Amino acid sequence: LPTSSSSEDFHESSSSESSDGTSGTPTLExxxxxxxxxxCWEM
Incomplete structure (x- = not known):
């Protein structure tokens, strides 16, 4: 339970700020x- 919650908490923290609307997808992509x-390719 603590392992699954920790993983979700971390992921939600990043998408939590943009979860307000639809700024989470266009910001992470x-x-x-x-x-x-x-x-990386140019290097």
Missing amino acids: PVPSPVPEPL
Whole structure:
């Protein structure tokens, strides 16, 4: 129970701020996807 709650708490903390509306999906997608991918590939 404490393990599952900890994992969900951590994930919800990041999406909790954007969970207010629909800013959670567009904020998490265009940040860790189009940033570390092109940077890693260029290097």
